[in-house]
Amino acid sequence: QVQLQESGPGLVKPSQTLSLTCTVSGDSISSGSYYWSWIRQPAGKGLEWIGRLYTRGSTNYNPSLKSRVTISLDPSKNQFSLKLSSVTAADTAAYFCARGSGSGSATPLDLWGQGTLVTVSP
């Protein structure tokens, strides 16, 4: 079955760039029409959508993070990645990758990775 797995540094220094990768197993990331999203969750708080990338190449970003976020696809590695620049302590959170599938743009997030904790600290 299809699975998602996040990976990347668990500790990032303030002002640096947070980089995470989501590896898709069990299917080709380029097959079908999927949206690949990143979501984060500070400890004890709610979910915040960061952005998504459509298999065909377009992206949508949270307006509050748009100036700092880049999401890209690497079909050769069956991965998609998140880069968040100029991080501060407020970016400390569990980061989840997820797949959106269905018709149209208002697709549900039907498959999630287990999440990875990223701490921003000197």
Added chain:
Amino acid sequence: SYVLTQPPSVSVAPGETAKITCGGNKIGSKSVHWYQQKPGQAPVLIIYYDSDRPSGIPDRVSGSTFGNTATLTISSVEAGDEADYYCQVWDSGTDYSGVFGGGTKLTVL
């Protein structure tokens, strides 16, 4: 930006019915998705497109939307239903930005 409002907590006794609301401007015109998250775990999709259930989700879990409110209903609540629940929509007004409600903690008494 679009805002979804959920009650922070809902408490019900086992066997009773829990209703979790999600308020948003004209939410009835959007597709609403619901997720369940247990401590230390990733969220799981439990309702999509307002009222559809993924395979494996029992039919005692249902969703509805009308006007400015979407409602997740869990009947015959069990101890295993204790979790956080989040509603979610896509806001086409801001370039299809994803929006989550603040989440509701369901406590089974």
